[in-house]
Amino acid sequence: MENNSETPPSEPLQHLSISPESSSQMSLNERFEIIRSIGEECIQEDELKRLLANKPQPICYDGFEPSGRMHIAQGVMKAINVNKLTSAGCKVKIWIADWFAQLNNKMGGDLKKIQVIGEYLIEIWKAVGMNLEGGQVEFIWSSEEINARAHEYWPLVMDIARRNKLPRIVRCCQIMGRSDQDELSAAQIFYPCMQCADVFFLKLGMDQRKVNVLAREYCDDIKRKNKPIILSHHMLPGLQEGQEKMSKSDPSSSIYMEDEEAEVNVKIKKAFCPPKVVEKNPCLEYVKYIIFPWFNEFKVERNLDNGGDKTFKNFEELAFDYESGELHPGDLKPALAKTLNLILQPVRDHFKNDPKAKELVKRVKSYKVTR
Template identity: 75%
Template sequence: MDPSPAPESAPVASSSSAPVPAAAAAVDNLAGAVAAMTLEERFATLRGIGEECIQEDELMRLLQNKPVPICYDGFEPSGRMHIAQGIVKTINVNKMVRAGCKVKIWIADWFAQLNNKMGGDLKKIQTVGRYMIEIWKAAGMNLDGVEFLWSSEEINKRAGEYWPLVMDIARKNNVKRIMRCCQIMGRNDQEELTAAQIFYPCMQCADIFFLKADICQLGMDQRKVNMLAREYCDDIKRKNKPIILSHHMLPGFKEGQEKMSKSDPTSAIFMEDDEAQVNVKIKQAFCPPKIVEGNPCLEYIKYIVFPWFGRFEVIRKENNGGNKTFVTMDELISDYESGALHPADVKPALAKAINEILQPVRDHFNNNSEAKVLLNTVKKYRVTN
């Protein structure tokens, strides 16, 4: 498989330090993206990101009425970045920018502190945030239409706007409703939660309005708090509700792992894993013959390899069927279910593809001294739940 950059990628530059002319150029680029695509193409590009969209008709109306919608995504800086955060987010952001959206990525440092990540040490959390931005730059995220915003800085700048909004959301919901949202933090209502963790959903709901987001582009695990935001619109009689575009959650490599976990390093590929580590993890991954449902290797192919390369190449001996290039997931699934494509074919091809995708990230951290220091610092941190 020939190395190639992420689809729809562009030269990257730091959005936080971009001068005014560069910012103006970014707006022009977004306007150009809108002009280059039909309404239907823009809709299909955005809808293709989501496993679920609430609601499709609202998304179409938004694109008709607003040339440059604001998409909101956010993350807790909570340790090393796995491939779902690194590559899937890069793919999705590039699609949003291509469809003419402005993407606000909320670096939720205060939220990570509320959730006791990195032991609640804000300095460590912010170091992890800078490391994550370095990864997306190296991975090929198109930053022309991206703005990284630190929650601690932005909330302090506009505290008089933010906290009354949080308080109003808290007033209009009972504790039981808020507790149902606690899975957004990787928590459940059976755990003993701190008061800070119970307050977290009210703040995340407020973020959507604080950032003036038209589209919430987060994982399926964040669905409940996004729905809370739509319910809040009903409470305050607001007509335009945020559209929820929830992407699929990649599973871990072990049988029955519905979500990749940083706390189990063998279940996930990290963005700076070397070639040997990737090979071993994929070789040991759960991949039952002829079984598609719940097969993490096939999910990696569907949600990472195909969107990145547009194909999946299998190299094998003639007596095992010879080389084959799959151009659709349906074609691959058909061969896999019939047994024409075996796990022993899939795993080496998947490892090769993933290693090609990750090589620019490895090169960046090997060759850039500041990035290398960030990575080595983050690796020393102990991940806390």
């Protein structure tokens, strides 16, 4: 982030968004609460409040590597978060990090394949309901922007590299999913310096915590007072036991945005969901971070012997029933699958009926996923 009525299940997500005119009528505290709700952590809250007080339309940044099919966290959760930001009067710039994906050897370093995947991801966000009207959301391709302003970008990258020791940079390489130092190429060592430069090159902030901290420390080095504000959102776990995050190499670990209804049903049926256990239960995490933000409620259909149908209005109520045994996994899972399918149906329809989208997903599915 730059530092300078209930929605019924049938309604698309964009109805959660509010026009810039409406957001201008919000109080400072209302805007702060909406934006702050995105992050489990905010560095720093007082800076965020000052920013909102001084700037009517702050700029927020989120970057992603186009590296394969999109899972539901990247698709739905990002749409929810972006719509919250635009509803609070922010402008969101989404950095399509095609060069970074090439540096990280995604798709074997084939830039054309990486860019096809980038187009596919944008189509998904359009279909699922990210609010792209009114110019409040902008997609920026890193290869185009860096080439156009190379005289600004590369001196900044080199200055960041010069001011940081190698061990500090290596620690930041975890943002690429790389923990083994011996596997890192020279290009991957350069990656964090480039991501840090993005913050200042685009006059934005980022969602990768370690590189954000690096950027804030760089501000201290160059005596810059206005630092990027970091909002770190929750990361959904994989659907299988012990999976702290979704894995693109394991299709059973997550729901993909164009999965068919039957695929969603099977994945949720096989998902780890221990009775009476709320903590580290991936099915409950899906309900908490996807279903409730989307619908503001969660309906479970049960026969009368099991207590009959019940509509939960908040996650705390649901967690209480689940932990007590009042709500059983056998009732939770079908309700979760049904509700997820409601969210995903417009995406399926788009990729079946729109010729461009249909061709894109066909090409993406043909690509071999690389780490």
